[in-house]
Amino acid sequence: MTTLFLNAVATLVFCAPGYPGAAGDAQPYVDQFAKAAATSAGWSAGSLAAAYDPTEAGGLQKLGNPDSVLTFIPYAFYVQYGAQLHLAPLAQADVADVGTQERWTLVGKAGGAADAASLAGYTIVSVAGYAPEFVRHSALQAWVLPADVKIEATGQILSALRRVLSGEKVLVLLDQTQSAALPTLPFAAQLKTLTQSAPLPVALVAVIDARVPAPRAKAFQAALLKLSAAAGGADALGALHLKGFVMPQLPADTGKP
Amino acid sequence: MKLRATGWMSTGAIMLLLGACAAAPKSKPKNLASASVEDLAAAIAADSERSDGGVDAKTREQLAADADGDAQACLQLAPKAAACLYYHAVALGLQARAHPLRANELLKTMLESLTAAQAADPDYDKAGPDRVKALVLVRAPGWPLGPGDVDAGLAAARRAVQLQPQHPPNQLALAEALSKTGDSNGAREAYQHARELAQVLPASADRDDWLKQADQGLGLQR
Numbered sequence: 391m392t393t394l395f396l397n398a399v400a401t402l403v404f405c406a407p408g409y410p411g412a413a414g415d416a417q418p419y420v421d422q423f424a425k426a427a428a429t430s431a432g433w434s435a436g437s438l439a440a441a442y443d444p445t446e447a448g449g450l451q452k453l454g455n456p457d458s459v460l461t462f463i464p465y466a467f468y469v470q471y472g473a474q475l476h477l478a479p480l481a482q483a484d485v486a487d488v489g490t491q492e493r494w495t496l497v498g499k500a501g502g503a504a505d506a507a508s509l510a511g512y513t514i515v516s517v518a519g520y521a522p523e524f525v526r527h528s529a530l531q532a533w534v535l536p537a538d539v540k541i542e543a544t545g546q547i548l549s550a551l552r553r554v555l556s557g558e559k560v561l562v563l564l565d566q567t568q569s570a571a572l573p574t575l576p577f578a579a580q581l582k583t584l585t586q587s588a589p590l591p592v593a594l595v596a597v598i599d600a601r602v603p604a605p606r607a608k609a610f611q612a613a614l615l616k617l618s619a620a621a622g623g624a625d626a627l628g629a630l631h632l633k634g635f636v637m638p639q640l641p642a643d644t645g646k647p
Numbered sequence: 648m649k650l651r652a653t654g655w656m657s658t659g660a661i662m663l664l665l666g667a668c669a670a671a672p673k674s675k676p677k678n679l680a681s682a683s684v685e686d687l688a689a690a691i692a693a694d695s696e697r698s699d700g701g702v703d704a705k706t707r708e709q710l711a712a713d714a715d716g717d718a719q720a721c722l723q724l725a726p727k728a729a730a731c732l733y734y735h736a737v738a739l740g741l742q743a744r745a746h747p748l749r750a751n752e753l754l755k756t757m758l759e760s761l762t763a764a765q766a767a768d769p770d771y772d773k774a775g776p777d778r779v780k781a782l783v784l785v786r787a788p789g790w791p792l793g794p795g796d797v798d799a800g801l802a803a804a805r806r807a808v809q810l811q812p813q814h815p816p817n818q819l820a821l822a823e824a825l826s827k828t829g830d831s832n833g834a835r836e837a838y839q840h841a842r843e844l845a846q847v848l849p850a851s852a853d854r855d856d857w858l859k860q861a862d863q864g865l866g867l868q869r
Contacts, residue, residue, distance in 0.1 A: 409788075409792075545789065546789055546797050546827075546828075547789060547790060547791075548789055548790040548796055548798070549789075549797060549798055549828070552798065567791060567792070568790075568791055570791075571790065571791030574791070575790075
């Protein structure tokens with residue numbers, strides 16, 4: 391792996407399934423972040439490239455590339471694929487207007503299903519629906535879902551909420567930003583909160599499959615933790631709507647890769 | 648992600664290909680000092696076309712500023728004219744591309760301007776207000792990160808097609824909206840219809856572009 395760093399440009403892969411944005415649009419921002427973080431870590435100029443992929447399949451493909459050594463992912467992605475990809479968290483993102491942790495909220499139609507036992511035949515729709523492990527065992531850990539509950543990924547939360555209102559057997563799992571905005575919807579009164587998760591990490595930076603030697607990983611981790619005070623760091627963070635990073639604080643039951 | 652999505656995905660990613668939504672002008676008028684509504688609209692459309700042509704960030708910013716100035720002049724001249732309201736919306740789209748951190752706010756104003764243009768003359772630019780509105784709603788990040796709403800976008804695209812069914816861009820907008828709402832069969836039919844409509848038109852750069860978009864859409868759907 392050390393050879394990789396001597397001979398090739400390592401890549402930090404940003405992957406955010408379900409959220410809007412095309413790779414080309416995000417590229418200047420992820421480039422800026424990679425440059426600032428690498429400089430702060432004392433890595434040589436140009437030694438860390440960045441790539442963004444908004445799709446689950448595309449992100450997984452990029453993460454499988456041997457040049458991909460680091461990744462920036464939502465916590466849901468980590469729960470779903472962390473063990474498979476041997477992801478080792480280095481730092482936890484502090485997201486502007488959200489924080490280092492967030493609660494996920496399950497909403498349904500007022501007067502509809504009220505508890506886990508009544509969800510037989512339902513579909514849970516969420517931006518994190520690509521990560522059923524996360525939905526079942528992290529976000530809805532307190533609920534034992536019936537086996538026939540389906541989990542569906544969507545980037546169109548408003549459409550999903552309309553499906554709830556129309557009487558479909560659908561519930562929507564909202565992230566913190568979405569649940570905070572719920573009262574702004576004209577039909578908010580027709581929805582009800584069924585349950586809420588414990589605080590969970592929002593996003594993580596992780597090493598992929600030990601592809602970064604330990605000393606370099608440690609230097610990068612230290613750089614992330616102090617990035618907001620580093621030259622160009624605040625701008626790079628701000629462009630990604632980040633305030634900084636803290637040490638990973640994973641829930642005790644998060645599977646170890 | 649919210650860094651994921653609230654921030655960079657909702658701003659950087661919101662830089663839409665809005666210029667392509669409006670009809671391209673043939674040339675930019677040289678003297679705008681005593682410009683008419685038509686001159687100012689053509690000037691904004693020319694800026695939009697240039698901005699689509701892969702210019703650098705500084706030039707894009709300048710084009711957006713020029714378009715904004717022309718849009719304001721147009722609105723002063725004829726505040727209720729569909730042309731001024733429509734091209735004001737196009738100018739706002741250029742600003743959203745040039746200033747991604749303000750994109751959400753600009754796109755919301757853009758949608759309001761398109762609604763006003765639609766009320767003034769729904770047929771303007773061959774149902775342009777509904778067509779552009781459809782594309783903004785379909786392409787922009789959705790609630791709560793941005794003004795995107797694929798259901799409303801599909802409704803706007805259907806209105807555009809109802810008003811001007813023979814105009815290929817309206818069929819292309821409908822195809823895109825159907826695709827985003829998961830109706831791949833409907834999308835394929837609309838792309839095919841757009842292709843057939845474009846094929847019988849006289850040769851032009853617009854026709855070539857519409858055919859290309861239809862072919863790309865059909866390829867994606869296959």
